[in-house]
Amino acid sequence: MxxxxxxxxxxxxxxxxxxxxxxxxxxxSPRHPRRYFVSLCEEIIGQQLSGRVADVLFDRFEKLFPKRRVTPRSVLALSEEKLRSTGMSWSKTRFIRDLAHHVITKSVPLAQLAQLADQDVIDELTKVKGIGPWTAEMFLMFTLGREDVxxxxxxxxxxxxxxxxxxxxxxxxxxxxxxxxxxxxxxxxxxxxxxxxxxx
Structure with a gap:
């Protein structure tokens, strides 16, 4: 400590x-920028669920991808039905696909988030459907490693x-x-x- x-x-x-x-x-420790996308997917999947249930669903989600390599393009390559087969809701399936679209089009500058102030990070992430203040705050804490959130x-x-x-x-x-x-x-x-x- x-x-x-x-x-x-x-x-x-x-x-x-x-x-x-x-x-x-x-x-x-802050996560590497390569993990930002999958971290946000994990936060979306875990919304309003117990930690144990969220972990199970996220494990199923990662297993959909070769070597568990989750990328925006690999997410969009899967159908909503395939993503839904993990047990996550239809709305979360669409939220994750919307996130992938924002990252690919660079309307959310994921790689640059670590350089932004806390509120600016929240403003950027909440452009995505399904990402509200709570999810953005969890990202600040557990992915960017911010100490004062x-x-x-x-x-x-x-x-x-x-x-x-x-x-x-x-x-x-x-x-x-x-x-x-x-x-x-x-x-x-x-x-x-x-x-x-x-x-x-």
Whole structure:
């Protein structure tokens, strides 16, 4: 665990710091640009699903392609029915095909996203059908490795904050902001700890 990050949370949020002491996080290195497209496919497939179900569907999806090499052109070469055979919904099938089209036509500059500011990345990705703020925020966190992102629309994070800080009802965005703003510039670290805390 990064000592600077730990010291920050020890100073600004003792309850969260206590969680940091009990949870081990996986590696959080940014992914190579060649993985950006498949990462977005994975995020789309996983929308509104449990992690376990999402992993199963994504595994089936990758197996559709020789050597699991998923590219925009290889996606468009498959029929919607073939993509649907993985168990994903028709809408997600169309979202992934729309993403592939945007990448091929370069209307979404996938290879350049790492050079953009967080909000600019969100603006670019949400041009694609089926990619909303949550999916774009997950991409920022887990693919680009940005350290200061938080998703207020994530139900798991809301549940974890409710549990850790003793809210009787689901906290409002304003209530969460009072807590979350203290975590800058390491909000992604806090989000990852909160997700892990739900497994305890």
């Amino acid at each position: 990064n000592k600077v990050v730990l010291k920050h949370f020890q100073s600004v949020d003792p309850p969260l710091f206590a969680l940091f002491q009990t949870i081990v996080l996986d590696d959080h 938080f998703s207020y629309g994530d139900l798991g994070l809301k549940k974890a904050i409710k549990k850790l800080y003793g809210f009787k009802k689901d906290p409002t965005v304003k209530q969460m902001e009072k807590i979350v703003n203290k975590w800058k510039p390491y909000r992604t670290w806090a989000a990852r700890i909160l997700w892990k805390s739900l497994e305890l």
